[in-house]
Amino acid sequence: MASERAETVATRHMAVAGHQLAASAAFSVLEAGGNAIDAGVAGGLALGILESDLVSVAGVAPIMVYSAETQQVVTISGLGWWPKAADIEHFRREYGGAIPNGVLRTVVPAAPDAWITALELWGRMSFGEVASAAIRYARDGFPMYPLMERIISEHEAEFRAAPDTAAIFLPGGRPPRTGELFFQKEGAAALQYMADEEAAAARRGGRKAGLAAARDAFYKGDIARRIAEWQATEGGWMTREDLASFRVGIEEPVRGRFGNADVYACGPWCQGPALIEVLNIVGGYDLGALGHNSADAVHVSVEAVKLAMADRDAWLGDPRFVDVPIDTLASEAYAALRRAEIDMGRAMPEMPPPGDAGSRRSVPAAPVPTREPEVAPLDTSYVCVVDEEGNVFSATPSDGSYGGTVAPGVGLAISSRGCQSWTDPAHASALAPGKRPRLTPNPALAVLDGGTRFVPFGTPGGDVQTQAMSQCLMNLAVHGMSAQEAVSAPRYASYSFPSSFEPHAYYPGLLKLEGAIADEAGDELARRGHEIERWPERIWLAGSVCMIDADSERGVMTGGADPRRMACAVGA
Numbered sequence: 283m284a285s286e287r288a289e290t291v292a293t294r295h296m297a298v299a300g301h302q303l304a305a306s307a308a309f310s311v312l313e314a315g316g317n318a319i320d321a322g323v324a325g326g327l328a329l330g331i332l333e334s335d336l337v338s339v340a341g342v343a344p345i346m347v348y349s350a351e352t353q354q355v356v357t358i359s360g361l362g363w364w365p366k367a368a369d370i371e372h373f374r375r376e377y378g379g380a381i382p383n384g385v386l387r388t389v390v391p392a393a394p395d396a397w398i399t400a401l402e403l404w405g406r407m408s409f410g411e412v413a414s415a416a417i418r419y420a421r422d423g424f425p426m427y428p429l430m431e432r433i434i435s436e437h438e439a440e441f442r443a444a445p446d447t448a449a450i451f452l453p454g455g456r457p458p459r460t461g462e463l464f465f466q467k468e469g470a471a472a473l474q475y476m477a478d479e480e481a482a483a484a485r486r487g488g489r490k491a492g493l494a495a496a497r498d499a500f501y502k503g504d505i506a507r508r509i510a511e512w513q514a515t516e517g518g519w520m521t522r523e524d525l526a527s528f529r530v531g532i533e534e535p536v537r538g539r540f541g542n543a544d545v546y547a548c549g550p551w552c553q554g555p556a557l558i559e560v561l562n563i564v565g566g567y568d569l570g571a572l573g574h575n576s577a578d579a580v581h582v583s584v585e586a587v588k589l590a591m592a593d594r595d596a597w598l599g600d601p602r603f604v605d606v607p608i609d610t611l612a613s614e615a616y617a618a619l620r621r622a623e624i625d626m627g628r629a630m631p632e633m634p635p636p637g638d639a640g641s642r643r644s645v646p647a648a649p650v651p652t653r654e655p656e657v658a659p660l661d662t663s664y665v666c667v668v669d670e671e672g673n674v675f676s677a678t679p680s681d682g683s684y685g686g687t688v689a690p691g692v693g694l695a696i697s698s699r700g701c702q703s704w705t706d707p708a709h710a711s712a713l714a715p716g717k718r719p720r721l722t723p724n725p726a727l728a729v730l731d732g733g734t735r736f737v738p739f740g741t742p743g744g745d746v747q748t749q750a751m752s753q754c755l756m757n758l759a760v761h762g763m764s765a766q767e768a769v770s771a772p773r774y775a776s777y778s779f780p781s782s783f784e785p786h787a788y789y790p791g792l793l794k795l796e797g798a799i800a801d802e803a804g805d806e807l808a809r810r811g812h813e814i815e816r817w818p819e820r821i822w823l824a825g826s827v828c829m830i831d832a833d834s835e836r837g838v839m840t841g842g843a844d845p846r847r848m849a850c851a852v853g854a
Contacts, residue, residue, distance in 0.1 A: 289766045290841035291854025294670045296355065297321055297425040298828040298841045300663035300742065301767050302850035303424060304328040305843075307415035308667055309852040311407065318667040319347060319404040322675030323397045325665035327416040329679050330393065330694075331466055332424060333848075335433040335451070336661040339469060340500075341681025342819035343393035344548050345400055345534065346725045348736065350672035355546045355727060356403075357529035359718070360396030360677075362389040362697050363600075366715045368703055373713075377601045379705040381713075381784045383440065383685040385518035387700035390528045391509075393679060394476070394500045402493050404673070408484065409496040410477030412755055417477070420470035420693075423463035429822060429847060431460050437684040444686035450693060451683065462714070468693025473506055479503065501525045508691040509823065521698075535727075536612050541566050541759050541769055543730045543737075550598045550606040552721035553782070557748040559590040561755070562617030563624075569760045573771060575730070575799050577806035578626065583756075584776045584793055584812065585624045588633055591779035593620075596636035596645040599710030600718040606710070607639040629811035632790035633779040649780040652669040652787040658823060659701075659783035662723050662742035664849075668839055670831040676738035677748075701784040722747055723783045728755055734835045737765075741844070743825035745782055746775045750825035754842075758831065765842030766851075769827040772798040772819070789813075796824055820846045 288297070295318070297308035308325030316324070322345075330339035343360035373381055381387050397411060405412075407417060434441065434457040441451045450466055451457070458464050479499040484492025499505060502525070510522040516617035535546040538558035545552030545561055563586035572579040599604055610616050620637050662680035683695035702720055703713035711720040722744050728737040737758065741750050750773055777792040792814040795804055797819040802808055809812045826847035832839045841851030 284808060285502040287843065287845055288769065289764055290843070290851035290853050292839045293837055294854050295668060296830050296839045296851065296853030297325055297588045297665070297667045297842050298830055299325045299665040299849065300329055300826055300828065301332040301848045303332050303419060304665060305850040306853045308665060310415065311412060311497055312667070312669060313526040313854070316407045316412070317405065317671060318669040318673040318675040319400050321669070322665055322667040322677055323400055323405065324412040324415055325667065326677050326679045326822060328419060329415050329663045329665060331416045331420045331469060333430065333663050334432050334466060334683055336682045337663045337679050338681040338683060338695040338697065339393060339473065340391040340692070341393050341554060341679065341697045342699055342721060342723060343396040343677055343679040344552060344721060344723050344725055345396055346546065346548065346676040346727055347400065347404055348674035348727060349404060355535050357533050357535050357548045358396050358399055359533060359551055359722050360392050360552055361391040362528065363718045364389050364700065364713055365521065365524045367521070368713060368715045370707065370713050373705045374814070381700055381703065381705065385516040385687065387685065387698050388518060388520060388687055388696045388697050390520065390524050391697040392530055395497060395530045398493050398497045399532070402490070409480050409493060412711060413473050413477055417470050417473045420473065423465040426458045426460050426464045427848060428460050431457060434458065436596070440684040440686065443617045444688065446690045447683060447686055447688040450688060452602050453675055466693055467745050468691065471690050472694060475499055475504065475750065495630050498555040499527060505692055509689045509696060512689045521688040536608060536614055538562055539810050540624060540755065541616065543728045543759050545726045545755070548724050550603065550608050551600050551718050552724045553594055553598065553725035553748055554726065555598060555608060555611050556590040556594040557724060557726060557751055558612045558827055559593060559617060560586045560748060560752045561613055563589060563621045564752070564756070566618060566621050568702040569756060574757070574761050575803060578775055580803060580807060581626065581629065582624065583753065584774065585630060587776050588778050589620045589623060589637070592633050592636045593639065595633070597639055597710055599720050603714060603717045604710050605641050605642040605643050610639045627810060629791065631811060642706055646706050649786070649788045653792050654770060654787070656787065656789065657749045659744045659781065664725070664742060664826070664828050665741040666735060666738035666740065666830050668738065668830050672834065674727060674736050674738050676725035676727050676740055678740045680723045699800065702782050704786070720782065724748065726751060728759070730759060734833065736832045737829055739827060739829035741825040741827040743823070746804065746823065746825050749775050750827050754829065763831050765831040765840045769842040769844045772796040773824040774799060775824060796821065822846050
């Protein structure tokens with residue numbers, strides 16, 4: 283599989299991120315003596331500035347870390363919960379069950395706590411040190427680039443409807459143009475305030491006290507006060523108590539087996555288990571014999587996605603609130619039962635019913651097909667790092683800015699992940715006070731060849747994420763592609779299930795194929811009943827997968843940076 287991007291190869295350490303300057307920020311931390319966790323946090327914070335149309339410093343940041351010292355994989359949920367005053371009946375009564383743009387869909391921002399928690403548990407550097415690049419890009423500006431210009435232009439009306447958001451993203455009253463410097467001075471000031479509070483506390487009490495002070499600056503200090511005042515003024519539910527009491531979850535990953543790879547995903551508070559289920563189902567086929575992106579291979583993959591997404595819709599949600607049969611869903615025995623439902627000659631015309639996973643909980647009613655044109659949802663980014671000690675960092679920060687959620691005086695969009703809840707009380711992700719929405723961002727890690735190859739990987743793309751990630755892992759582990767070839771190869775995506783994003787659009791049978799997938803395969807898939815639509819080659823909506831293939835036996839790391847967006851790999 284040809285790729286016009288040269289392979290990035292290193293022997294010491296490597297960072298890959300959704301924007302080249304974020305990869306540079308992470309790499310600079312590695313070169314300065316930081317480890318993978320320090321570098322990953324630096325890259326993640328930078329993404330919140332460099333891709334602030336799609337990612338927020340005050341958004342979500344699910345994180346996965348492999349510690350070389352403990353040889354364990356741990357996740358940080360990096361996902362906020364609904365304020366204590368949130369009321370599902372308010373949306374049903376006032377908005378017909380919809381969750382509108384703006385302050386009412388905000389949940390407690392989790393990313394700042396997630397980044398700081400990672401530094402506390404595994405890092406060596408201070409918050410101020412790893413945040414320095416993000417502060418610089420926000421304060422001094424960075425060159426606007428085509429995709430960000432396009433996103434802001436396409437959502438200009440939404441930015442303009444919120445004055446504090448418009449002041450940042452429509453400087454001079456218009457969308458910024460490619461090549462112009464783009465500034466976020468209030469965001470820079472907020473990060474600098476956290477760093478300054480940390481430095482003062484660290485002088486008195488050391489590194490741990492400093493990190494605690496940086497957290498408190500956001501969740502209890504002036505930033506929290508401004509967020510709470512904005513919420514009160516705009517009729518929101520979030521209070522200073524909601525912010526002060528928040529802490530991210532530190533949780534075990536969900537684990538599956540795909541060929542000779544152990545695959546780790548985040549838990550049922552996100553769609554990570556769906557990635558494991560897809561891989562478990564397709565792993566029962568001889569994928570190599572089916573051929574790369576053949577009609578049979580695409581059909582198997584897409585039908586597996588439909589089955590996994592049906593289970594996602596029925597069973598996945600915040601396990602603190604709902605019974606999630608996660609051991610069953612992640613098992614190979616359950617995958618074999620679901621695999622038996624696939625007909626190689628005929629596509630499922632819609633999302634199938636969920637499987638019998640052993641839960642006694644009721645499931646929501648069958649979704650209603652959507653008639654309106656598809657609208658791209660708020661998006662995401664990704665960063666992964668491997669250092670010379672063997673530590674691995676994988677994170678998928680997110681939360682866009684064009685929903686009217688920038689807090690005045692803070693300059694950051696407050697997490698709008700309430701848009702991934704439901705107002706149907708029977709749904710696993712029905713909103714409730716203190717409950718987390720079911721998140722789409724889901725960083726992952728594959729460990730191959732008996733523990734000698736570590737492959738962190740992830741992508742933006744909403745509901746396309748698990749599909750793009752599973753395809754890229756198949757490219758690497760089954761078809762023998764390099765990391766760069768794997769992320770550059772043509773992709774496909776099903777939309778035959780309810781979107782995770784409000785209003786949860788559903789397009790039964792819809793399958794999108796990138797232009798480079800052969801016409802013969804597309805024609806055969808159509809004959810089997812898939813509703814085919816063609817994407818252009820390497821469209822940004824197909825995700826932007828980043829991965830590192832760190833082979834300890836050879837002492838070589840190779841990076842894959844998706845050419846569909848601004849992704850970049852840097853190593854030494």
